[in-house]
Amino acid sequence: MMVPVVSVVVVALLLWLAVWTVVARDAFLAVAAFVVYGLLLALVWVRLAGVDVALTEAAIGGGLTGALLLGAVGRLRRTEAATTSEGASIATRILAALLALSVTAALMVAVLMLPEPPPSLAPMVVPAMPATGVGNPITGVLLAFRALDTLLEAIVLVIALIGVWSIAPDRAWGGRPGLRYHADPNGILAYLARVLPPLGIVIGIYLFWAGADHPGGKFQGATILAAMWMLVQMAALADAPRTDAASLRAGIVIGPLVFIAVGTLGLWTGGTFLGYPAGWAKPLILTIEIALLPTLVLVLALLMNGPPSRRAVP
């Protein structure tokens, strides 16, 4: 079978951008290349028949991670010159290159020696899908067959947020995160921040809802909703929330709590933790997804905001 030219071009660009992020002279160029790399990676996922993964990659891998790193570059600039003088010695570089080459070579050998026919769990997933009540096999895996992974992931997100918050200096604990944005109230940013959110909210909720039967889902939808909230903050139309607000904290933990509650319920009704009783899978999956949405939106946006940095007492 011939490889389509598009795939070869995508691979060439991908490798070129990856090399660029490593050799670029300053961090800003490296991060800019990384953002493009993330978007290109979304194309790779489309070529690999993973539209759900492509949406996640474009939204989170390229979009949010890129924005996070771009924000950090600006604040790290003044420290950059000092560290360039501490560059690895020639010997270290040669050793690193040898190590990288041997890891790559070993992996390539493994790839070329993969077993035929390839192992796959798809034949087990497809017959079990009707029992879940959802049509998208990825959603079926995320919320029925491998729901435990998704539960742990939601908990990891909350722990990551606690980790970011706990880096705050003592005096700022419970205060608002980040710096207060200033923007021209009549400028283009404020205009966009008024026009885009209504559309973004509809698209975000559509992606969330469509995820049951089509590519999409709560992560992709939540990222768009979080991005809309960030836009409103950057245009100074709304400030970041106080991190000691009880309602905010309740919204953050509601997803994992409902997930655990449904899972515990499964102990009695389904016979196992996270087991769904026959006929109840769809409503229970929907309950979990709806509860996870506020958690994901809040955690993604607050991870972007960073640790509390302004005094809690106004």
Add this chain to the structure above:
Amino acid sequence: MNVETLFALAACALIGIGLYGLIAQPHPLRKLVAFNIMGSGVFVLFGALAKRGASAGLAADPVPQALLITAIVVAFAATAVTVALLLRLIEVADSASLSDKAPQGHRSER
């Protein structure tokens, strides 16, 4: 050669490129970017294996693909924690150096 083998081999190269950057680049933010390149190489390799597992009428094995979505989100969360740590390090030490010899702590009273 088919598409999944091409991307799997490219993924091996990405892992190598990221690993080299992680060791050779002195600045922590550059290390973080390199680590993300390395991670994405692992993801692409995994995704290529998912494409190989296409059967039962599906274009790819949905189980590794679902795990990939989880992995991308967790990688973002870990990156966010690292960036926060890094920014706090500069705030406290006024330097992003990871070197043992670097001056440190002279502005820790802030």
